[in-house]
Amino acid sequence: MEQELISITVWLAGRSYRLKVKPDEESAVRKAVKLADDKVNEMRTHYAGKDDQDFIGMTLLTYAADTAIDIFNNPVLRDEMDKLVKKIDRAL
Numbered sequence: 814m815e816q817e818l819i820s821i822t823v824w825l826a827g828r829s830y831r832l833k834v835k836p837d838e839e840s841a842v843r844k845a846v847k848l849a850d851d852k853v854n855e856m857r858t859h860y861a862g863k864d865d866q867d868f869i870g871m872t873l874l875t876y877a878a879d880t881a882i883d884i885f886n887n888p889v890l891r892d893e894m895d896k897l898v899k900k901i902d903r904a905l
Contacts, residue, residue, distance in 0.1 A: 826853045826865045845889045849876070 818833040823846040834842050849872055856868040863871075 825850050826869055828865075841889055841893065844892070848888060852876075 816835045816837070819836050819839065820831055820833055821839060821842070822829050822831050823843060824830075825846055832842065852872045852875065853865070853868045856863075856871050860868070860871070
């Protein structure tokens, strides 16, 4: 049976975005958006004078480069893997 999608609203770089996600993925999506928003804000402090589109683009490129270099370096993926390891340890 396929899970029903729910609508959520997230904020990134001062703008709201409506997304449809699976209920069990909502917290991971919100965490990813929070990480991205924090990174956009970090870019703002390091590269004054650019507009939000530039900061979002630089953030996207940073994540893409990190993923291309080391897929296990993704903080959201790492957190999910840690949760799975804990579940496996409890089961054993």
